[in-house]
Amino acid sequence: MRYAYYPGCSLHATAIEYNLSAKAVAKHLGLDLWEIPEWNCCGASAAHNTDHLLALALPARNLALAEKEGLDVAVPCAACFNRLRAAEAAARESEKMRVRLAEIIEMDYRASNRARAFLDIMVNEVGLQAIETMVVKPLTGLKVAAYYGCLLVRPPKITAFDDPEDPQTLDKLITSLGGTAVPWACKTECCSASLSLPRTDMGLKMVYEILRHAKEAGADCLVTACPLCMSNLDMRQAGVEARYNVKLGLPVFYFTELMGIAFGYAPKDLGVPRHFVNPIPLLEAREILRHPATRREQG
Amino acid sequence: MKERLELAATLNRDRELLDRVQRASGVSVKDCYQCGKCSAGCPAAFAMDYTPRQVIRLLQLGMVGEALKSHTIWVCAHCQTCYTRCPKEVDLPRLMEALRQEAKKAGFIAEKNIDIFDRAFLSSVERYGRVHEMGMMIQFNLQSLQPFKDALLAPPMLLNRKLNILPEKIKDGGAVKRIFAKVRAGNQGGDEH
């Protein structure tokens, strides 16, 4: 299986561990990723707050570069995925828009390829069975709240991925890695995304609601597929604890990190120790890392 | 009688503006039957002055200026919950986006820091082709006059190589700069998109 790979800006900076772990598990499962050369930023929310056409043209350039190679695009970042899908849909819906976009990006663009969420590719193309056979350090005893956030599942017409109110993809993945996915209420609640920078007060409240529900559901960690969600839930967790005077102590993982750990990679090769809420004590307490399997070196 | 006349005058004045917003967003405000489902599930409603349902009501009543001045159109997180649940498929996030763009043109910026953030982000993208998170955060902090905002987060991020000191600049032969330029030129020419 070969895909064009669009990491997006976050995976080259704040979400460096998502990039490391996504590439490691892709290689492990025989997925061939071709990183789009000289890819550009999708524009994120700043572009669509500012100009609709700009918000479509920026992602379209990346889609067109992959289309030239005849490849679908694997996108780990849920926010980028949403923007790429929106551009694709706009070009498919209106021939006038497609022509306009092609003219702006100065490239032929037929909207013949698709952006796929990395999670979607893992679970629905590689498949849970293939993933299960790779598990050497099962996540036994780890109680995980699967957090999907907004942009992976909404709006369903654009993302066409799982149920927008009660999605199951991440939950099933956790189960096949040997962990326990706890049922909880905030799977698709909004974490405030990039608003947490200009309006930190809003962000802290929204993040608090999510973390509090995860804790009350008995989870000892969360798993996500989005760098924006990660930075809000992980980086701002200490701020939430201070403001609401609570102790949460909930590590947050990218799903690719949990896959890598279950496949036997050392957490440091996946970038896991870079998190703000250190997940290593939890992994040690559940004796996941001590499981008698050989350690894999990253090639 | 007098009140009715005033209402009619407001309607006329804002008619053109409303048409523009409806065209840009693809939303027809008449579609909304005010059930309130959007507001009930909106995760940002606690920070809004008008709920999402009320914003549509303002537009239905022709009070477009009031909507443009609201905080709501800025603090909407574009989470798409309302659009996903609306029984009439009213694309509220697109409507908020169109209102925000009109508000900027009219000089109504109820949430200055959100606007500064968006501009800092896009100027980084225009310059480098990618967003340089550290440069963007510094620019945001300086322009929003809070130089030490989140300063405690920076050292661990640098230590963990989560922030790059230097931007990544792509070699696209100026393609991204031209995307920005063409979109701007199109807007000045008054094109619809």
Ligand code: SF4
């Ligand atoms: S859910 Fe839809 S129809 Fe109901 S009030 Fe909101 S926008 Fe109007």
Ligand code: SF4
């Ligand atoms: S898209 Fe905006 S208005 Fe709609 S539910 Fe989300 S935050 Fe509220």
